[in-house]
Amino acid sequence: MVTAFLTLLVFQLLGSAVQARFGLSVPGPVIGMFMLVGFLLARQAMERGARPVVSDDLGRLARGLIAALGLLFVPAGVGVVTQFGVLRTNFVPIAVAIVGSTVLALVVTGAVMHLGTRSRKPRA
Amino acid sequence: MTVPGFVTHDPEMLSLFWIAITTAAFVLGVGCQIRLRGAVWANPVMIAIALVACVLALTGTTFDAYFAAVEPIHFLLGPATVALAIPLAQFIGHVTRSLVSMCLALVAGSVVSVVTGIVLVRALGGDRLVALSMAPKAVTTPIAIAITQQVGGQPSLTAAFAVCGGIVAAVLGEPLLRRLGISDWRAHGLAAGLAGSGIAAAQVARRDPLAAAFAALGIGLNGLVTALLVPVIRMLVP
Numbered sequence: 487m488v489t490a491f492l493t494l495l496v497f498q499l500l501g502s503a504v505q506a507r508f509g510l511s512v513p514g515p516v517i518g519m520f521m522l523v524g525f526l527l528a529r530q531a532m533e534r535g536a537r538p539v540v541s542d543d544l545g546r547l548a549r550g551l552i553a554a555l556g557l558l559f560v561p562a563g564v565g566v567v568t569q570f571g572v573l574r575t576n577f578v579p580i581a582v583a584i585v586g587s588t589v590l591a592l593v594v595t596g597a598v599m600h601l602g603t604r605s606r607k608p609r610a
Numbered sequence: 611m612t613v614p615g616f617v618t619h620d621p622e623m624l625s626l627f628w629i630a631i632t633t634a635a636f637v638l639g640v641g642c643q644i645r646l647r648g649a650v651w652a653n654p655v656m657i658a659i660a661l662v663a664c665v666l667a668l669t670g671t672t673f674d675a676y677f678a679a680v681e682p683i684h685f686l687l688g689p690a691t692v693a694l695a696i697p698l699a700q701f702i703g704h705v706t707r708s709l710v711s712m713c714l715a716l717v718a719g720s721v722v723s724v725v726t727g728i729v730l731v732r733a734l735g736g737d738r739l740v741a742l743s744m745a746p747k748a749v750t751t752p753i754a755i756a757i758t759q760q761v762g763g764q765p766s767l768t769a770a771f772a773v774c775g776g777i778v779a780a781v782l783g784e785p786l787l788r789r790l791g792i793s794d795w796r797a798h799g800l801a802a803g804l805a806g807s808g809i810a811a812a813q814v815a816r817r818d819p820l821a822a823a824f825a826a827l828g829i830g831l832n833g834l835v836t837a838l839l840v841p842v843i844r845m846l847v848p
Contacts, residue, residue: 491689494689494692494693495689497692497695498688498689498691498692501692512760512834512837512838513691513753513756513757513759513760513837514688514756515687515688515689515691515692515752515753515756516691516753516756516757516833516834516837518688518691518692518695519691519692519694519695519698519830519833520695520834522692522695522696522699523695523698523699523702523830526695526696526699527699527702530699537700537703538699538700540696540699540700544696545696547693548693548694548695548696548697551686551689551690551693552690552693552694552697554686554690555690555750555751555752555808556636556639556640556654556655556658556808557632557633557636557658557683558683558684558686558687558690558752559655559687559751559752559755559769560632560635560636560655560658560659560662560683561632561676561677561680561681561683561684562684562687562751562755562765562766562769563655563658563659563766563769563770563773564632564659564662564663564666564673564676564677564766565673565677565764565765565766565769566659566663566766566767566769566770567663567666567667567673568673568766569764569766569767569770572737572739572740572764572767573767575737576731576736576737576740578734579730579731579732579733579734579735579736579740580731580736580740580744580771582730582734583726583727583730583731583734583736583744584744584747584771584774584775584778585778586726586730587722587723587726587727587730587744587747587748587775588723588748588775588778588779588782588805588806589778589782589786590722590723590726591719591720591722591723591726591748591779591801591804591805592719592779592782592783592786592787592801592802592804592805592806593786593787593790593801594715594718594719594722595715595716595718595719595722595797595800595801595804595805595828596715596787596790596792596797596798596800596801597790597792597797598711598714598715598718598719599708599711599712599715599794599796599797599800599801600792600794600797601711602708602710602711602712602714602715603708603711603794603796603797604794
């Protein structure tokens with residue numbers, strides 16, 4: 487479990503280092519996430535495996551952390567108490583943008599994917 | 611009501627106290643959702659945020675003092691974001707067969723989400739800070755918070771918008787796409803993951819395993835596309 491945690495920390499550190507070194511606007515942990523995807527896929531290709539090789543510990547730790555994601559963003563979310571003024575003066579734009587933009591993103595993504603894959607099943 | 615002195619005088623005790631309160635609030639939120647038979651609108655994060663906010667108000671604690679105390683929880687967001695790599699690597703094999711349509715759908719959906727979020731806020735007279743915080747709201751919350759910090763938005767607004775958007779996508783997603791005649795689970799999954807991240811993904815994942823795989827891909831890949839997109843579009847925000 488400790489090695490698995492170290493793996494995540496090392497990739498976060500690598501991602502953050504790349505971000506700082508090249509002044510990128512993509513956040514360090516996101517770069518780290520894609521570096522880890524690349525690493526797992528490269529190792530799979532080298533070993534000619536059918537699936538990415540993920541140690542039991544790393545798989546378990548990832549599942550645990552992802553299951554607890556909701557808890558992890560409560561602290562940042564509580565910060566909304568400092569934003570009541572902004573929320574009050576921007577209530578209508580915020581409500582319309584959340585619903586409107588989410589619905590449009592759903593429809594566009596679903597429609598483009600549907601048109602592109604129409605010829606081949608699987609149906610819902 | 612005040613927090614007892616033996617807690618406030620010791621930073622370690624203070625951390626322990628607020629981490630316990632935060633975790634308890636989240637556990638209560640999960641319990642509420644289970645009692646309401648998994649109702650999407652009874653989101654545990656939303657309930658936990660409201661409960662903690664009440665405790666802060668009752669005890670007269672400032673947000674800054676609270677946030678410093680629960681820093682260890684917030685720190686874990688970084689490793690948890692990196693951990694999203696594991697399901698992403700495991701599902702990426704599904705992409706190869708529908709690679710072109712998926713890339714197109716991904717980019718189109720991300721652009722629409724970011725641009726309409728900004729445009730709707732600004733067109734209705736909202737502040738620039740609100741528009742920037744709205745831009746990455748479709749992305750999974752840890753990544754959305756990181757992006758918003760990067761472009762000068764307000765992380766707590768983004769977190770609240772992301773949770774609300776996820777609930778909207780979870781509630782409206784499937785009926786809306788079905789009404790438009792879209793029945794492919796790959797399209798349903800990708801759209802849910804892209805527009806509503808974890809909350810909507812959890813909803814479609816219960817319906818079909820292929821939808822779950824594409825929802826996981828939608829979450830992960832939208833994180834990358836939006837992270838690349840928002841800093842560029844920010845320059846165009848009036």
